[in-house]
Amino acid sequence: MADPMKIRASLKGDVADIRVMMSHPMENGQRKDSAGNTIPHDFIQQFWVEVGGKMVIQGQTGTSVSRNPVFGFKVKGAKAGDKVVIRWRDNKGETRTDEATIAA
Amino acid sequence: MDMFRRSLLKGVSASGALAAALAAGILRPTEVLAADEWNRTAFDSKDAGAALKAIGASSAVDSKDIVLTAPEIAENGAVVPVTVLSNIPGTVSIALLSLKNPLPLAAAFDFGEGAVPEIQVRVRLAETTAVRAVVKTADGKFFATQKEVKVTVGGCGG
Numbered sequence: 001m002a003d004p005m006k007i008r009a010s011l012k013g014d015v016a017d018i019r020v021m022m023s024h025p026m027e028n029g030q031r032k033d034s035a036g037n038t039i040p041h042d043f044i045q046q047f048w049v050e051v052g053g054k055m056v057i058q059g060q061t062g063t064s065v066s067r068n069p070v071f072g073f074k075v076k077g078a079k080a081g082d083k084v085v086i087r088w089r090d091n092k093g094e095t096r097t098d099e100a101t102i103a104a
Numbered sequence: 105m106d107m108f109r110r111s112l113l114k115g116v117s118a119s120g121a122l123a124a125a126l127a128a129g130i131l132r133p134t135e136v137l138a139a140d141e142w143n144r145t146a147f148d149s150k151d152a153g154a155a156l157k158a159i160g161a162s163s164a165v166d167s168k169d170i171v172l173t174a175p176e177i178a179e180n181g182a183v184v185p186v187t188v189l190s191n192i193p194g195t196v197s198i199a200l201l202s203l204k205n206p207l208p209l210a211a212a213f214d215f216g217e218g219a220v221p222e223i224q225v226r227v228r229l230a231e232t233t234a235v236r237a238v239v240k241t242a243d244g245k246f247f248a249t250q251k252e253v254k255v256t257v258g259g260c261g262g
Contacts, residue, residue: 015220030206030260045142056219062147064202064210064228066183066259072224
């Protein structure tokens with residue numbers, strides 16, 4: 001089970017500034033372990049961002065995204081107290097959903 | 105999921121049956137694939153040209169209205185912060201590629217109502233390369249800009 005995401009959401013005027021760090025190895029299938037065996041692919045492929053119950057951003061990612069991916073987004077028309085829900089799914093089918101509340 | 109129907113990531117990897125439906129004009133390409141389908145063709149492309157083709161962006165026009173921010177020199181290619189802001193009206197998607205990576209397409213983002221077309225992401229760069237941002241607008245046009253990033257230590261192997 002992957003560790004929780006770290007989600008930070010703050011408001012500037014009516015624009016929410018959302019930052020998320022997803023805890024994930026993002027293995028690109030090219031690295032080898034100490035025994036010389038190739039470490040298999042293990043990376044987030046998709047994620048979804050909902051603010052106040054509406055889907056606002058969806059993303060797709062490949063292995064060129066860094067380990068423990070960090071993303072930043074901006075969403076207009078958000079209010080303090082709105083819920084931010086982020087979900088990801090990796091190539092192995094594992095998913096994780098976390099949420100945060102937009103701070104004033 | 106109507107608001108995402110113009111997704112950059114949809115409509116290129118249709119299966120045979122769907123392709124036939126497309127050819128017959130039954131379905132519009134942008135409405136064919138479920139929003140939750142990962143674009144394998146694009147992400148598995150081993151050169152930037154193929155990746156751009158797979159997202160339909162081969163003919164992207166250079167635009168100064170896309171602001172791509174990345175370091176001139178990245179000492180650690182494993183973590184290179186990149187910001188892309190599109191000032192092009194009607195922007196619905198942004199894709200980001202590291203042109204010389206083994207698999208160039210890094211990420212693509214589709215924006216729904218309310219989302220500002222601005223993204224921050226950290227990417228791996230295998231070697232010194234141009235990073236290219238591609239923007240798709242609601243009317244299906246593609247625009248792009250790119251920036252060279254010098255990489256001291258590559259971020260893909262190890």
